[in-house]
Amino acid sequence: MQIIKEKATLTEVISKLKFEDSSVGFVPTMGALHDGHLSLVRQAAAVCDVVVVSVFINPTQFDNAEDLDNYPRTLDSDTQKLAELNLNLIIFTPTAAELYNDKVISEHFQFDGLEYEMEGKYRNGHFDGVGTVVKKLFEIVKPDKAFFGEKDYQQLQIIKKLVQHHDLPVEVIGCPIYRESNGLARSSRNERLSTEIRNKASFIHETLLKAKNKFGIESVNQITNWVENEFKANPYFKLEYFEIADSETLKPISNKIINQKVRAFIAVYSEDIRLIDNIALNY
Template identity: 40%
Template sequence: MKTYSTAEALRSALNTARQTGKSVAFVPTMGNLHEGHISLVRRARQLADVVVVSIFVNPLQFGANEDLDNYPRTITADKEKLFAEGTQYLFLPQVEEIYPEGMEIHSKVCVPELGNRHCGASRPGHFDGVTTVVNKLFNIVQPDVAVFGEKDFQQLSIIRKMVRDLLMPVNVVGVATARAEDGLALSSRNGYLNEEQRQIAPVLHRILQETRQAIACGYDSYRELECHARLSLQAAGFEPDYFNICDARDLLDVTPETEEIVILAAAKLGSTRLIDNVTHNLNPSSDWGMLATN
């Protein structure tokens, strides 16, 4: 595995690979890699000849009171995991490489509407930071395919829309959420949970599953289901941010034309913010049931 810290050096290496006809898959991460990240790398290996992984804790997507300074950084362990999975290239830039003139006057990429709801409503500017850095990384790597986890369903939807809108020649592939045995979605932030909170945390996924089951049984009073779920989360010790039942295509309210729903949830447990989602196909006979039910 070769490690590069500049865009110029990585581009040169990838150009050499492309000249021999090799395809490129890209997995952008912020490091502190766990089994969820590794599942993305494994999927990338299936999809292309060359796998590039980036590790960059992007300050542009963190709010003023968020955990940028405390975000876990485990570069040595991350490198060992990536090497073991056969990753060929690791891009490990410094902030100055990505934002050479600083972030205040840096051009930004915005996906309107979709980026302002759900997580975007409580984390203003977050998704502008995500789309800006992913756009830059795509321009540096120029991948044939990019692999993202479905745990952050809204982020995946936003990146797919950005790629469509800007006519980027990148195939964006989602991979089902990796979970612990008790159902908790794997996340770098799970390490913030104390022992008691870690025991409570799987309740978030359980409530999502219960809500999906109610819908599968024909209960379609979605606002009532959302309210009940938020109360259940509070009773378990969470501080709910949102619990929303949406059309999986556009993350808007469910309509009679909706074929696939996604139930999105975010809640704090102590100081740790957890997100998760599940999907449900309302029309099993359609071709739209392609999203993983996680």
């Protein structure tokens, strides 16, 4: 396992790997690694000769300065977890100044409207920040395949659109949501929850599963109203949004259409910590 901090050094290493015809997988992270991240790394290592894991807390995708300040920074622990996988890994840990050339600002992107749905309505500039850092990382790492978890499903669709629009030679692979034993979607933010709330947070996934069961027999409006009422009756979680949307366009649906693939998306607050999740409803 190599740990690299400078772009120039990584570029040199990647060039050598490409010359040797080695396939390169890529798992971008913001650190605070958990089993969900490690599952992505294992999936990448199963199909690629070497895997680059970036550990970089990207300042341009935070619309809330306090959220950025509170984001866990656990590089030593992250490195140890990756080392214990005993895989052929390169860990890329640049500073913001190194990655952004001292100009820590976002580019502006068009993602065919994906950026205006759900998370885009609540997190100003978030997807410009995501697009900026992922594009930079793709250009440096030059991966053959890049692996992203479906917990951030909207982000996954946006990255696929980024690759399409900028003709980037990388295959973007979505990986199933990795969950805790109680169904809570794995997230670095979970570590900030109290033990009590972390246990009670099974309610989020349970609600999505019930919504999935209802999808075959109830209308979109009935299901949405039911979810909203469930959260109103729960004193531990505040619902920010629940939407049933087309899996490709992410536009909310009001009526079911034959052969249209749809997902349910949810964002919830508890203890001032924001949690998101989603589930496929009919596929």
